[in-house]
Amino acid sequence: MKTILITGASKGIGRALALKLAAEGLNLALVARSRAELETLSNEVQREGGHALIFAGDVADEALATKAVADTVAAYGKLDAVVNNAGFGIFKQAEHLTVSEWDSIFETNVKGTFLFSREAVQAMKLSGGGHIVNIASDVAKRVFDGGSLYCASKYAQDAFSMALRKEVRPHKIKVSVIYSGLVDTHFHSRPQGDPYHAAWLTAEDMADTIHYVLSAPPHVVIDELMIHPLSQEY
Numbered sequence: 638m639k640t641i642l643i644t645g646a647s648k649g650i651g652r653a654l655a656l657k658l659a660a661e662g663l664n665l666a667l668v669a670r671s672r673a674e675l676e677t678l679s680n681e682v683q684r685e686g687g688h689a690l691i692f693a694g695d696v697a698d699e700a701l702a703t704k705a706v707a708d709t710v711a712a713y714g715k716l717d718a719v720v721n722n723a724g725f726g727i728f729k730q731a732e733h734l735t736v737s738e739w740d741s742i743f744e745t746n747v748k749g750t751f752l753f754s755r756e757a758v759q760a761m762k763l764s765g766g767g768h769i770v771n772i773a774s775d776v777a778k779r780v781f782d783g784g785s786l787y788c789a790s791k792y793a794q795d796a797f798s799m800a801l802r803k804e805v806r807p808h809k810i811k812v813s814v815i816y817s818g819l820v821d822t823h824f825h826s827r828p829q830g831d832p833y834h835a836a837w838l839t840a841e842d843m844a845d846t847i848h849y850v851l852s853a854p855p856h857v858v859i860d861e862l863m864i865h866p867l868s869q870e871y
Contacts, residue, residue: 640713641851642666642705644696644753645723647674649822649829650772653840654720654847659687666709666716668692668701668723668753688713696723696749706756718768718851719757721750725824726787734786746790751797754812758805766809770850771798772843775816775863775871802860811858813850817843818865836868 641658645651647669655665659682669675672693679689690712694701710716724746727738754769761767777795780788795814802812820843821834850859865871
């Protein structure tokens with residue numbers, strides 16, 4: 638039975654993925670800021686037939702990353718995959734950005750990916766392989782007005798992923814990056830389910846995509862996957 642750790646698990650894409658994997662009876666480790674939301678999700682996961690450990694805290698907290706991976710391996714015996722999904726954005730002209738805003742975005746989007754990947758690699762080497770899936774954005778490949786901070790963080794996350802891929806491939810550890818376009822989640826200024834998002838990708842679309850990447854045969858790695866709603870011009 639596979640063991641998969643998901644960051645940013647309590648809402649949106651992470652939540653949809655957790656419920657999809659739970660239906661397969663998998664062992665899950667769920668990481669997010671809100672303990673209450675994680676406990677609610679854990680109960681849903683169990684009702685769907687899965688098993689869940691929960692870890693509440695900031696993904697940029699090194700102690701949290703170390704504990705989450707170590708406790709997951711201790712409980713389930715191994716860690717097959719990590720999905721680095723936690724992330725958020727701040728969108729404004731560069732001249733109006735504050736240092737605290739810059740730091741907060743890089744802490745979550747880049748440092749969080751680094752910490753959980755680092756801990757996962759150490760565990761996966763011991764077990765003979767694994768899979769790291771980093772949820773980036775199409776703005777890791779392009780930029781837009783007002784997106785200097787968010788784009789910079791996603792470019793950094795992507796560059797880290799590409800270098801990591803070269804480092805760990807000899808150890809049978811896969812690194813995949815998924816670049817998404819517009820997704821109807823809490824990430825945006827309008828709430829999830831708003832009619833304005835009707836033609837966008839859904840959280841379930843993204844969960845299906847991540848599941849597809851995770852389900853590749855052992856000898857296959859999907860290094861990169863770009864996905865958009867048909868309504869969005871890239």
